[in-house]
Amino acid sequence: MSETVVRPVPDEHEGSHVTADGQVTHPQPADYRSARSLPTDPHWFKRAVFYEVLVRAFNDSTADGCGDLRGLTAKLDYLSWLGVDCLWLPPFYASPLRDGGYDISDFYQVLPEFGTVEDFVLLLDEAHKRGIRVITDLVMNHTSEAHPWFQESRRNPDGEYSDYYVWSDADERYPEARIIFVDTEESNWTYDPVRRQFYWHRFFSHQPDLNYDNPRVQEEMLSVLRFWLDLGIDGFRLDAVPYLFERDDTNCENLPETHAFLRSVRKVVEDEYPGRVLLAEANQWPTDVVEYFGDPDVGGDECHMAFHFPLMPRIFMAVRRESRFPISEIMQQTPAIPSGCQWGIFLRNHDELTLEMVTDDERDYMYGEYAKDPRMRANIGIRRRLAPLLDNDRNQLELFTAMLLSLPGSPILYYGDEIGMGDNIWLGDRDAVRTPMQWTPDRNAGFSQANPGRLYLPPIMDAIYGYQTINVESQLNSSASLLHWTRRMIEVRKRHPAFALGDFHDLGGSNPSVLSYLREYKGHADPADEDSPEIHDVVLCVNNLSRFPQPIELNLRQWEGWVPVELSGLVPFPPVGELPYLLTLPGHGFFWFQISARDEGT
Amino acid sequence: MPPGYDPSRRRRTTPAARGRDARHEDGPGHTARRADGRGGGMTTPDVRARGLAAPLAGWLPEQRWFAGKHRTVRTVTPVSCVALVETEPLLDHVVVEVAYAAGAPDRYQLLLGYRRQLPEKLQHVRIGAVDDLVAYAGLWDDVLAEELLRLLDSGAVRGGLRFRPEAGAAIPRGEPSRVVDVEQSNTSVVYDESAILKLFRRLTPGRNPDVELNRALRRAGSEHVAELLGEVEGELLGDTVSYAMVSAYAANSAEGWAMATASVRDLFAEGDLRADEVGGDFAGEAERLGEAIAAVHADLADTLGSTELDRAGYAELSTGMIGRLSDAVGVVPELAPHADALRTEFAAVAGLTDACPVQRIHGDLHLGQVLRTPTSWLVIDFEGEPVKPLAERLLPDSPLRDVAGMLRSFDYAAEHLLVGDTADDHQLEFRAQEWAARNRKAFCTGYAGAARVDPMRHAALLRAYELDKAVYEVVYEATHRPAWRSIPLRSIARMVAAGS
């Protein structure tokens, strides 16, 4: 079996071009065929299990050592088997790759080593065929300095693109705006010797910020959006949304103008592409992030989803401290969100485990506990994968995953974590957690047919996490594997709408090491369909954050007479009585119960 | 009156055990015999209570909150009977005077429910039968527990009882209730997740400081107390007494003791890691707890006033400590080797001259009296040291007494897992002390940062308070839990050694 296919020669007409008179032209959606579409479902993202996959790291179909879109397409059956509903692909656009592809030099072109726009359409089509949706990052705030817009802008201060970026004669404006990449940048302004002015950038100096005060920039970005939506993409993760506009005497974050623009983006989606989703990346406190959902009176009119950043470090902290309070605290501080919205929650992703949303004390603590070696640290986070963070302890891996799948929000799995892949802290930048997916114990972990020396990064080869030990093939063959376990849990989650749609109620309890909560959903089986049956689904989740066995007494008075049925084996537990409900859990153990009316049986 | 950091006192019976305990004298659902052919509704609370005197004499000593367990009960006499609910199920408020074979009598407050037929689920709190009615512990009855909140909500006055909601408080209604199933000197009822009612069992003349201090702190806007929702007070044979208080219930909370001991357990499991290196480190919590206690002290001083310890005050303190020490040495001979050193230490208190504030304090502070909620630490149970007479508990005292109480509690938390450890594990003993030292320091740091008085700057007084408390603990443990007396004894030995 050879997965190698010959990559179609990139069409020289692919992507944007600059005409002789300095006009940047972009391709049209009509230049391509579109993927088949899935039925319109305005709420799919609330129930979806997301899977973040790096195209480069997943599967190489061309034997050039680098994963590509066709390689990913070939693995869709695996993802569908696992129960994934939506893929999230970090940027795959043309880019000089100085910031992992977040420095886009052409929004209309696929990075050549990943394939072509046609390959992407093929991926979309095959994914939709399996009921899987695909979203990708759209970096709205800035472009690469290599983008033709910027090149034209710096070359011609009076031309059509002169105001596409934020230029200034001095580097003093907006002093309240913090510097985000404190490790590498000294200022948000950089001098451009060509135009002889400073340009504004919130991130790296090679990523100039687009000037959203220019209506043409707004139009351009809407055209980018429409291009990919016309091809069939299911939505976008909007990268770095808080920073779109700049205003004097502000910190240039979360400005009203930014929200107004997001509303206009949402309106395009709503009017022209219903059922597609916008996911905000705003690494802020939940109380501030909710602003990005927009007006709650209309169910939200900005982004459909937003990442819940502070939850993730709190989960790690709670387990290390054997105390539920870090989680209870952040959940209590998490405001209600508009009815049409959903959080996105995750344990790990391609960035470091971000510690921006914790206090200094907590950050020191996390470093001390989870990043014992300075190389494990990056920027203000920890560059490790889930399994090594948890000492490869199966019980903790299961506990963490169970919380990910049961806390409010749509879970986002990170590729490879379903088999407990390791990391390589000796690789630079954040590459530690971006190594090739481990498919088989064969050469290159089954990821690529290339000469091992050609791989974009070496696969993990150590004794514990190396691909000879940890790989999809061997875990598929063992029903006790983490992979099979993860799949079963996803399956259970999907059987119970309460996990996705239910209210969250922290049950507290006198044992601080146990985190228990109820998820309760009452409404239509399909919330968008008034004709679908009315259901009442109640799930009780009990998590022992301690390594020791623990008892817990729960106040379930409201459910007196109801029967908790354990969800993995459907074993009915004693009915809830008048007294507090007593459970005992093994160290790092957890239970999921459905609370069923007595006569329902099981 | 046990030190509150005693984990075993919080042990609950399991639901199954509770069921088996139930006494079924008439069998479930049987109707009590009619003595006089009349319905129970025709009798009065007094008549009912008098009819119960004999069963009560047997029932009382079995109650957790009954303090006279080791004394011989001679008579149980109702001294006040008030009908609170006059349709079945009836609810009577009864105060009984319990006379013993020796010593002064006690007064206890009872809430008696009466039904013609006792449902199965109330059988376990059955007391006895009067006429055609079965009497039982009324707080366990959802219907009657709800009646109490209804009376409070309407500001009712019944006989000598005044139900007084706090101004602006929302009294929750219609919530299912349950009696808190822990060892307690009072009885608390939790209304689902909204409120907790505490019925003061043993009545002494005067206002209960728990109500008074909670009210003062709430008015001061403290974040560290549960909101007081109301109280029940009134006249009893010419004295004002507090009968009950109702506060907001912190549904998502855990006792400091449970948090601290989870941390110690984590440390012990690590073996060779230091207290500051393990995941379950408690120092951050201890520091925030210190801040909370300091804030509570500041609010109490601001609202109820404070003065400074003068020479006479120090002298009085010193005399009290020496007196307690002498009594204790008489009871526990193992204290004798340290007696001289302790006496010197306590005597020195009389000569102290540092300007140390005195004010209203908690009086019985330890890790079992603080609740961690998702947002802050709450302090509960401001009744003060239960062994002291009420008048004494109301006196101003140094906030360092509270600090010392908490410091002792850290020591208990660290050491209690080693009780009965025959292996005499030096490594664990060392770790335990390291944990205690780290968290005591963190607590003091948090306290000093937010307080007007830095405990470190009154080291001698703080030490004396700690030793005084440890002496009290030795006596308590020797009487109630001899295996545990090693904890305070070892602390005394350590402190005395370190001081010389």
Ligand SMILES: Nc1ncnc2c1ncn2[C@@H]1O[C@H](COP(=O)(O)OP(=O)(O)OP(=O)(O)O)[C@@H](O)[C@H]1O
């Ligand atoms: N506001 C509250 N919210 C939650 N739980 C509470 C609250 N107040 C009290 N509790 C719980 O009820 C228990 C008993 O409360 P409290 O200490 O006031 O009673 P007590 O009868 O004075 O006890 P003790 O015999 O220890 O003096 C506490 O241990 C605590 O766990």
Ligand SMILES: [Mg+2]
């Ligand atoms: Mg108490």
